[in-house]
Ligand code: ADP
């Protein structure tokens with residue numbers, strides 16, 4: 001069980017900018033929660049605080065049963081997929097996917113098994129020996145997802161993962177992400193400024209504006225609200 005419970009969360013950057021203001025939000029185990037809102041409203045900052053990549057100014061962050069304010073990113077049961085994919089350019093797809101597991105001293109046989117399985121789910125089996133620069137944008141995106149999947153996190157954090165893809169591929173990947181969420185049966189927290197993505201993918205949507213949470217509801221309720 002990995003509910004994510006965010007209580008009275010604030011972020012003030014060192015320059016004094018108050019980017020996240022008293023956010024309260026509970027993300028329920030296995031749901032697909034979308035954080036949506038205009039550029040600069042605090043979505044990425046919130047996501048990075050869930051991941052532990054950004055220090056919390058005040059408030060409490062709970063993942064599962066654990067308060068994680070002082071827990072390092074690698075000890076949180078999360079994996080994050082970034083907008084720019086952040087693949088290691090000098091490594092093959094296989095090595096990109098294996099990297100985190102090797103750090104955790106996962107046995108080679110298990111690494112192979114997890115990569116084979118993830119590669120099958122994402123249809124990237126034939127790409128495992130290639131380097132990132134030999135891949136298309138959509139393929140890189142799949143590899144970035146694969147690298148997250150093999151860690152078997154309870155919570156997936158995604159920051160605008162489709163924004164660098166062309167329109168056609170973006171529509172296709174939306175459907176694939178919905179399927180991936182169903183297959184993995186884990187919690188997804190997904191940041192986007194794209195309302196269509198939010199409405200089509202989320203089981204619930206959290207609308208942010210100017211550092212504040214404005215509304216949290218399912219897509220139908222959001223669509224019908226004034
Ligand atoms: P810290 O003091 O926590 O190290 P920094 O101020 O150095 O944080 O910035 C962290 C990251 O955010 C850096 O990658 C930086 O380039 C980026 N950053 C800094 N200022 C802004 C800004 N106004 N908007 C968006 N990103 C910024």
Ligand code: ADP
Nearest residue numbers: 013015017019038039040041042043044045046
């Ligand atoms: P979003 O993801 O919704 O586009 P962000 O969370 O990236 O918004 O940024 C929220 C606000 O905080 C923005 O106004 C941004 O310029 C500012 N910001 C982001 N990083 C920094 C930083 N390191 N220092 C100062 N301000 C920052």
